[in-house]
Amino acid sequence: xxxxxxxxxxxxxxxxxxxxxxxxxxxxxxxxxxxxxxxxxxxxxxxxxxxxxxxxxxxxxxxxxxxxxxxxxxxxxxxxxxxxxxxxxxxxxxxxxxxxxxxxxxxxxxxxxxxxxxxxxxxxxxxxxxxxxxxxxxxxxxxxxxxxxxxxxxxxxxxxxxxxxxxxxxxxxxxxxxxxxxxxxxxxxxxxxxxxxxxxxxxxxxxxxxxxxxxxxxxxxxxxxxxxxxxxxxxxxxxxxxxxxxxxxxxxxxxxxxxxxxxxxxxxxxxxxxxxxxxxxxxxxxxxxxxxxxxxxxxxxxxxxxxxxxxx
Amino acid sequence: xxxxxxxxxxxxxxxxxxxxxxxxxxxxxxxxxxxxxxxxxxxxxxxxxxxxxxxxxxxxxxxxxxxxxxxxxxxxxxxxxxxxxxxxxxxxxxxxxxxxxxxxxxxxxxxxxxxxxxxxxxxxxxxxxxxxxxxxxxxxxxxxxxxxxxxxxxxxxxxxxxxxxxxxxxxxxxxxxxxxxxxxxxxxxxxxxxxxxxxxxxxxxxxxxxxxxxxxxxxxxxxxxxxxxxxxxxxxxxxxxxxxxxxxxxxxxxxxxxxxxxxxxxxxxxxxxxxxxxxxxxxxxxxxxxxxxxxxxxxxxxxxxxxxxxxxxxxxxxxxxxxxxxxxxxxxxxxxxxxxxxxxxxxxxxxxxxxxxxxxxxxxxxxxxxxxxxxxxxxxxxxxxxxxxxxxxxxxxxxxxxxxxxxxxxxxxxxxxxxxxxxxxxxxxxxxxxxxxxxxxxxxxxxxxxxxxxxxxxxxxxxxxxxxxxxxxxxxxxxxxxxxxxxxxxxxxxxxxxxxxxxxxxxxxxxxxxxxxx
Numbered sequence: 001x002x003x004x005x006x007x008x009x010x011x012x013x014x015x016x017x018x019x020x021x022x023x024x025x026x027x028x029x030x031x032x033x034x035x036x037x038x039x040x041x042x043x044x045x046x047x048x049x050x051x052x053x054x055x056x057x058x059x060x061x062x063x064x065x066x067x068x069x070x071x072x073x074x075x076x077x078x079x080x081x082x083x084x085x086x087x088x089x090x091x092x093x094x095x096x097x098x099x100x101x102x103x104x105x106x107x108x109x110x111x112x113x114x115x116x117x118x119x120x121x122x123x124x125x126x127x128x129x130x131x132x133x134x135x136x137x138x139x140x141x142x143x144x145x146x147x148x149x150x151x152x153x154x155x156x157x158x159x160x161x162x163x164x165x166x167x168x169x170x171x172x173x174x175x176x177x178x179x180x181x182x183x184x185x186x187x188x189x190x191x192x193x194x195x196x197x198x199x200x201x202x203x204x205x206x207x208x209x210x211x212x213x214x215x216x217x218x219x220x221x222x223x224x225x226x227x228x229x230x231x232x233x234x235x236x237x238x239x240x241x242x243x244x245x246x247x248x249x250x251x252x253x254x255x256x257x258x259x260x261x262x263x264x265x266x267x268x269x270x271x272x273x274x275x276x277x278x279x280x281x282x283x284x285x286x287x288x289x290x291x292x293x294x295x296x297x298x299x300x301x302x303x304x305x306x307x308x309x310x311x312x
Numbered sequence: 313x314x315x316x317x318x319x320x321x322x323x324x325x326x327x328x329x330x331x332x333x334x335x336x337x338x339x340x341x342x343x344x345x346x347x348x349x350x351x352x353x354x355x356x357x358x359x360x361x362x363x364x365x366x367x368x369x370x371x372x373x374x375x376x377x378x379x380x381x382x383x384x385x386x387x388x389x390x391x392x393x394x395x396x397x398x399x400x401x402x403x404x405x406x407x408x409x410x411x412x413x414x415x416x417x418x419x420x421x422x423x424x425x426x427x428x429x430x431x432x433x434x435x436x437x438x439x440x441x442x443x444x445x446x447x448x449x450x451x452x453x454x455x456x457x458x459x460x461x462x463x464x465x466x467x468x469x470x471x472x473x474x475x476x477x478x479x480x481x482x483x484x485x486x487x488x489x490x491x492x493x494x495x496x497x498x499x500x501x502x503x504x505x506x507x508x509x510x511x512x513x514x515x516x517x518x519x520x521x522x523x524x525x526x527x528x529x530x531x532x533x534x535x536x537x538x539x540x541x542x543x544x545x546x547x548x549x550x551x552x553x554x555x556x557x558x559x560x561x562x563x564x565x566x567x568x569x570x571x572x573x574x575x576x577x578x579x580x581x582x583x584x585x586x587x588x589x590x591x592x593x594x595x596x597x598x599x600x601x602x603x604x605x606x607x608x609x610x611x612x613x614x615x616x617x618x619x620x621x622x623x624x625x626x627x628x629x630x631x632x633x634x635x636x637x638x639x640x641x642x643x644x645x646x647x648x649x650x651x652x653x654x655x656x657x658x659x660x661x662x663x664x665x666x667x668x669x670x671x672x673x674x675x676x677x678x679x680x681x682x683x684x685x686x687x688x689x690x691x692x693x694x695x696x697x698x699x700x701x702x703x704x705x706x707x708x709x710x711x712x713x714x715x716x717x718x719x720x721x722x723x724x725x726x727x728x729x730x731x732x733x734x735x736x737x738x739x740x741x742x743x744x745x746x747x748x749x750x751x752x753x754x755x756x757x758x759x760x761x762x763x764x765x766x767x768x769x770x771x772x773x774x775x776x777x778x779x780x781x782x783x784x785x786x787x788x789x790x791x792x793x794x795x796x797x798x799x800x801x802x803x804x805x806x807x808x809x810x811x812x813x814x815x816x817x818x819x820x821x822x823x824x825x826x827x828x829x830x
Contacts, residue, residue: 032704038352039440040359041707041722042734045747047443050436083352083513084497090513145542152548164549165538167515257348257542260549262514270348270514275704 005296012292016285020072023284024065027277034081034275055081057277068281077285078278080271087282090267095286097167098263101255102248104183106241109190114230114237116191117198121206122225132195139192144251148185148258155181166259182259189251190244197240201233208232235302242298245290338828339533341806344546344558345819347539348514354497355481356432356439364478365559365819366517366537370415371483371502373476374406374426374459379821382582382635382726382814387471391421391482391503392459401466401768406474408457413524414484415507416499423453425485430461433479438493441479443748448473466766468729468773469637477725477816505530505824514539531827550576556806556828557820560799562677564621567799575804580624582814583723584795586633587681588735590718590751591790598668598716602660604788607668608646609653610692611685617794619684624799628792630781631736635814638728638764638777643785645792653692665693670717672698673706681793682719710751713743718751721796725816728777732761736784754789757781805829 035051036043043051052058071078077087120132156164166178205211206229214224253265264286271279347362355367375395378386392406412421432438434445449462461470474480487501500508505527506519517537521530540546543561550558551573560566560578571578589611597603613627626634630643657665672682679700686696696717701709710718724730733748734740738755740748757780764776784790798818802808809825 030705031708032702033708036707036711037704038357042359042724042748043440044443044740045711045745047436047440049745054437079494083349084494085513093513149544149548152545156552157548160552163554164545164552165540165554258545260538260540260542260545262512266348266514273702273704274351 004299008296008299012296015292016288019284019288020069020281021065023281024068024277025061027275027280028061030275032275034277037274037276038082072281072285077282080276080279082271082274082276082279087278090279091264091282091286094262094264094267097256097261098252098265100179101182101186101252101261101263102245104179105186105190105248105252106245108183108187109194110241112187112191113194114198117195117237118202118225118230118233120195120199121202124203129199132199136192136195139188139195142188144185144189144254145258147188148182148255151181151185152258164260166261178261182255182261185259186248186252186255190241190248193240193244194237197236198233201236202229205229205232238298238301242294242301245294338556338805339531340536341532341534341557341822341826341828342536342538342555343819344538344540344549344555346541346543346546346559346561348541349539350511350517350537352497353500353508353511353517354493355483355500355502356441356479357497359440359478361559361818362539364817366519367481367500367502368476368504368815368817368819369506369519369535369822370500370504370508371476371481372504373480373482374408374474375471376476377816378810379823380808380810380812380814382816384469384472384637384727387475390476391426392474395471397470401470402463404461404463404470405454406459406461408459409526410457412503412526414487414503415501415522416487418484418487418490418501421482421484421503422456423459424456426459426482427451427453428485428488429482430459430474430479432483432488433473433481439479444473444479466768468765468767469725469727472725472727505822506532506535509534525824528824530822530824532822535822550801557800557802559819560801562624562796562799564624567621567623570801573801576801577804578799578801579812579820580797580799581812581820582635582797583726583816583818584626584633584635584797585721585723586628586731586795587678587719587721587793588628588631589685589791589793590720590735591788592713592716592718592752593787593789594753595716597660597662597666600660601788602656603662603666605646606653606656606660606692607689607694608788608791609649609656610689610694611791611793612648612688613645613793614648615688616681616684620681620794620796625794625796628794631784631790631792632728632731632777632781633723633726633795636724636726636728636731638774640778640781643781645785646788650692653694657693662693665695667695667697668716669697669699670719671706671709671715672700672719673703674700675703677796678719678721685719685793711742711747711749713751715751720749720751722749723798723818728774728781729761729765732757732777732780732784733765736780736789737761752789754784754787756787756789757783 035048035055039047039051079086080090116132120129123129152164155161162177162181166182211224211229214228252263253269256263256266268283345362345365350366351358351360351363355371358367372390374390374392375387376390378388391408391412393409395406397404408423414421430451434442434448436442447463447465447467449464451461454460484501488496491499505522505525507522509520510518519535521533523529546558549555567578591598591604593599617625617627630640632639682698689696735749736754736757738758739746740750741753742751760776760780764773767773805828807827807829808820809823812820815821
């Protein structure tokens with residue numbers, strides 16, 4: 001187990017370096033000048049050139065690259081080219097918002113998706129199954145920004161249950177109210193994925209011999225489904241949760257914009273629009289780390305869900 | 313029964329408790345702006361709409377344009393009580409108010425601060441607006457409350473360079489020196505009615521009332537400036553009562569819909585951003601004036617205004633927008649005439665039409681106009697191929713002289729010189745070291761633009777600017793299309809304290825008298 005974790009961490013370092021190198025060069029290949037963005041459209045060519053010197057963009061790429069790597073090794077991600085604030089500060093200020101939204105969405109997705117998937121599998125080719133499949137298809141096809149606006153119109157404008165600006169944390173109640181709609185919006189997407197995977201995994205497990213044996217031994221149907229079958233069906237569900245956590249963070253961009261929440265997604269879109277190279281690099285470190293950590297945790301979770309799985 | 317009574321009492325307490333604060337006088341103004349962030353919080357660097365809107369409430373100029381107005385004719389005192397200039401217009405003396413305090417205990421604002429601030433605005437490394445100060449010879453403090461500016465040559469509006477706009481915003485020397493430029497950008501210190509309190513990236517900037525403000529204690533006690541890039545989310549937050557004032561989506565549908573909301577005032581204010589099609593006169597076939605004239609005849613400005621919406625835009629009359637000092641309302645623009653356009657093309661040796669190319673931003677508001685123009689040109693046999701690129705790429709590539717046709721939309725300081733110099737003077741041709749935004753490579757009016765800059769007689773300067781516009785229009789360096797107004801909406805219980813017709817900083821000014829009426 002320890003050897004497994006150490007080996008995975010070793011791979012993680014190599015992956016991180018590869019991603020940082022790619023990002024460093026790709027953002028500089030994309031047209032668009034951060035100095036122009038900082039100075040606006042009235043700046044003269046001279047002033048833009050002076051700003052490029054001030055931002056250090058006039059130096060050879062190799063110098064910039066090694067300086068960036070050396071800074072990253074020391075935990076110094078530089079300052080935003082646009083706002084002048086430290087990248088680490090900007091990222092850590094919004095990171096908790098993204099984490100809480102993602103975890104809440106994951107929780108909602110699991111709470112809705114697993115029981116629905118099991119219910120659909122148990123009632124295969126009957127009305128509950130059709131309804132569940134249709135609902136999950138709708139969940140997958142509905143763009144997050146459309147469902148977000150609809151939720152706001154119904155629950156914030158008509159019913160006035162939740163705030164439109166979902167970035168309040170004055171009290172626990174205000175925090176929960178402001179988290180509810182965006183988490184539900186994102187959670188619905190997750191629920192759609194989980195429902196479909198849970199359904200197919202359960203269908204497979206329910207047709208296996210040990211289920212028939214358990215039934216023959218007189219184990220109640222409810223116990224067979226929820227205790228014996230579901231545990232065996234969880235591995236694909238865990239896989240999908242791990243895989244889609246990255247997707248969820250990506251999807252959170254639209255949710256963050258519609259619900260006016262701060263977050264990594266919104267930060268990265270802003271950095272891209274403004275060609276804020278240092279900010280983009282810092283964001284990529286975070287994204288890569290998140291994906292690596294989530295994959296590692298997913299692998300570890302297999303062992304917890306199924307004792308037969310050995311991590312070597 | 314007792315439980316029911318207790319619950320009823322609790323319900324009443326909650327209800328009336330909740331009602332009490334709702335009836336109290338509102339003193340926090342909540343503003344929603346269409347942006348994910350305000351950018352760098354330095355008035356000498358930030359030229360973005362969300363940034364300027366926010367910073368104008370923190371900083372003063374030596375002078376200001378009367379709140380709600382646009383024309384420099386409404387110039388009035390701000391940090392300076394009065395001012396005078398020498399007969400030749402090259403020496404200006406400003407007498408400052410006494411006792412004006414910088415925010416955060418950084419002391420009194422004196423002539424030393426004004427000198428520091430103007431020199432900072434004129435320095436390339438610390439200012440986006442340094443080119444506005446090239447005519448400054450020296451700025452000096454005559455005494456604690458007197459500032460003297462000496463010019464190398466006359467400029468059309470010295471007051472424009474020292475007003476509460478762009479480089480004219482006055483910063484406090486002690487604050488910049490103590491915090492450093494980087495620190496100052498995180499904690500801007502000015503002398504305005506509101507002091508910087510907090511900045512949460514992607515969420516909001518918060519200002520608090522400056523009780524030491526020299527014009528009196530502001531009645532609004534706090535300003536929450538929220539960054540909401542989604543038009544729909546901003547509208548919904550306004551509708552739900554979570555915002556008191558919002559920046560509008562720049563189209564007719566938004567205007568009409570928002571106007572129908574109860575207790576809401578919608579304003580279409582100046583300065584308008586003028587939409588202009590610049591034609592690169594060095595690239596064939598646009599190097600032939602007959603081809604440029606054909607394009608001008610093919611574009612129907614009134615139709616484009618119908619497309620944009622009559623409440624939000626007006627037809628352009630010249631290459632300098634309305635309301636700017638020196639605007640020429642009678643510029644000889646060519647009327648829409650498809651037959652004439654076709655005839656001109658044939659005369660120029662293109663009987664089967666031409667194909668021209670434009671690199672264009674993907675911003676939807678500008679793209680829809682360009683597609684409208686594309687359809688109009690097609691009727692005259694002109695094929696306009698549009699290459700859509702992301703906005704930052706657009707700005708870089710049009711400055712690299714890569715586009716035959718450039719559609720640009722901008723508002724500037726309302727004196728004709730600024731627009732004419734930046735867009736039509738040969739010094740500003742893209743691809744040169746002094747380049748700004750002359751995309752057409754136009755150079756026909758250099759003499760008039762330069763002469764007007766040095767002219768001390770206002771009427772003669774205006775005549776020269778009008779002649780320059782005539783020449784540019786006749787040469788068809790560019791085709792002005794429409795002027796897009798700035799749209800804002802706010803609740804009718806918000807009394808701004810002045811009539812809002814315009815704001816040079818593109819957001820309504822907040823005064824010490826701005827308040828909620830109920």
